[in-house]
Amino acid sequence: MTGVSAAYHLAQAVASDAAGASMSAVVLEARDFCSGATGRNGGHFTPHAYGEFRSQEQTYGTDEALRHIAIEQYTVSEVFKILKEAGKVEHVDFVPGGRVILFFTAQEYDEARKDYEAAAQAGIVMNGVEWLSKAQVEERYGTSHPAVLIPGNNLWPLKLASVLYNLAEGASDRFSLELHTRTPVTRVAPSPVGSARRWELTTPRGAVACSYVLHATNAYAGHLLPWLHGPDGIVPTRGQVITTRAAAPFALGRAGFVSDTGYWFPRPNKTATERQLVLLGGGRKAGPGKEFESNVVDDSVLNPEVGKVLREFLPAVYPGKFEEGTEPEMEWTGIMGFTKNKDPFVGPVVDPNDPDSLVKYKGQYIAAGYSGHGMPRTFACAEAVAKMIYADMTGGKWAAPEWMPLHYLTTTKV
Ligand SMILES: Cc1cc2nc3c(=O)[nH]c(=O)nc-3n(C[C@H](O)[C@H](O)[C@H](O)COP(=O)(O)OP(=O)(O)OC[C@H]3O[C@@H](n4cnc5c(N)ncnc54)[C@H](O)[C@@H]3O)c2cc1C
Incomplete structure (x- = not known):
């Protein structure tokens, strides 16, 4: 999503700059699109x-905590706008059913409530947020836990990436x-x-010469930028997902759900009678000796321990x-890419061990490390780096938009 989103933003930058030069971009993908x-x-x-409002505020200050929320609101509203203008809302299976956050323990509820109150006090408008008692949740959703309902959506990410790619490809004659x-x-x-050109990229299919490189490699970023291996960089972490059918059609309605241990939502029904298909991920705490499946890069196999937790989860809830x-x-x-503060690295490539790295790696950028929470952030982080690249190419200066958390930037992490 990051690579394709960056292509989309570069294409838009070229298309909207009538006096600007042409640009060629290449997306190099190790496996399939x-x-x-x-x-996955x-x-x-x-x-x-x-x-996360309180922890963000405590660590980075109120303005940054507000930006941490703003970037996600921005991403989702921009992507929806693009889909709507392109007539692709249904094509990507966009379901604005809301998100129900279930609390299985009193502590989870209390922590969420405190974050909510801190965010509201800092000025975040909580339109559409509804706290639900155990009884209300039981009546609406058939499970007996308190919850909060927030505005939210689900969609088919591969279809969204394809739409953005096609829009980028057709944006301008001056963008290839x-x-x-x-x-x-x-x-x-x-x-x-x-x-x-500044850089030469080696691939088994030949070399590519270019002046700008965006590492949109998320969990695998350490392969080309070795200092990103390890806990201060981006730690590959495996997540597992199942799809299973409920006992009845429309058993869960249209909402998506999360709890401390999992996330799940129903796929749109194809017929009125089919048992609802539900997609469920999580269960990572089950990995024996490998808490959270950390440092695992193989997505060709399943973890049976995690699989067992997932199989038992929905019947219990x-x-x-x-x-x-x-x-x-x-x-x-x-495979997800986790960072120690769960926020991504966005901006020019910076090696914290090398004071000259900004000069040494000039033209190389990164947007990676979304820590299992990239869907509402990749598009905007890609916009930031694409605009940095475009500004550098055209002799302009990039200024951080009001939705960009400054502590995500590689240049402020050093
Ligand atoms: C099971 C699971 C569940 C998740 N659930 C959620 C969720 O509920 N909500 C949410 O917001 N996020 C979720 N995420 C995280 C979200 O999917 C990611 O944050 C987001 O997709 C990251 O997008 P990306 O483009 O940066 O990375 P990716 O989609 O991983 O793309 C990186 C690409 O780079 C390629 N690549 C790597 N190295 C090289 C190289 N050297 N040369 C060429 N290509 C290379 C890889 O093959 C890969 O295709 C989940 C992730 C997983 C795996």
């Missing part, structure tokens, strides 16, 4: 209403875009002397709505 986390996540597309799948970049090195012992229709894993 959208085969990383974007193609649950599809929640919900901006935080108040989440190519996609090369099965083309892993194995090395980024300075171009040979005399080359018109919704008594009578899911049959126990039902095998999932599908099950898969995907």
Whole structure:
């Protein structure tokens, strides 16, 4: 999503700059289009209403905590606007059913309530946020836990990425875009002397010369930027998802759900009689000796321990709505990129161990490390780096928009 979003924003920048130059962009994807986390996540597309507000405020100050919320609101409203203008809202299975956050313990409820109150006090308008008692949740959703309902959506991420790619490709005659799948970049090195371009990218299918590189490689960023390996960088972390059918049609309605241990939402029904298909992810705390499946990069296998937790989860949360012992229709894993503060690295490539790195890596940028929460952030982070690149190319200066958390920027992390 980051790479394609950046292509979209570069295309828009070229298209809207009538006097500007032409640009060629190439998306190099190691495997298939959208085969990383974007193609494997649950599809929640919900901006935080108040989440993590107190910890963000305590660590970075109120303005940054507000930006941390604003970037997600911005992403979701912009993407929706684009989909609407392109007539693609239904195409991507966009369901604005809201998100129900269930609290299984009193502590979870209290913490959420405090974040909500702190965010409201700082000025966040809580339109559409509704706190629900156990009885209300039981009546509406068939599970007996207190909850809060916030505005939210789900969609099919691969379809969204395809729409953005196609829009980028058709944006302007002066913007050319190519996609090369099965083309892993194995090395980024300075171009040979005399080359018109700064960087040479090595791939098994040949070299690419370019002046700007965006590392939109999320969990795998450390492969080309080795200092990002380890806890101060981006830690690959495996998530697992199943799809399973409820006992009845429309068993869960249209909302998406999250709890401390999982996230799930119903896929849109194809007929009025089919049992509702529900997509569920989470259960990572189950990995024996591998808390949260940290430092795991293999998304070709399933973790049976996590699978067991996922199979038992919905029948336990919704008594009578899911049959126990039902095998999932599908099950898969995907790799997320976690950072120590759960916020991404966005901006020019900076090696914290090398004071000259801004000069040394000039032209290289990164937007990665969304920590399992990229859907409402990738598009905007990609916009920030795309605009930095465009400003640099055209002799302009990038200024952070009001929705951009400054502490995400690589240049402020050092
Ligand atoms: C199971 C699961 C559930 C999730 N649930 C949610 C959720 O509910 N809500 C939410 O907001 N987020 C969720 N996420 C996280 C979300 O999917 C990611 O934050 C987001 O998709 C990141 O997008 P990206 O484009 O940066 O990374 P990716 O989609 O991972 O794309 C990076 C791409 O780079 C390619 N690549 C890497 N290295 C190279 C190289 N050297 N050369 C060429 N290509 C390379 C990879 O193959 C990959 O396709 C989940 C993720 C997973 C795996």
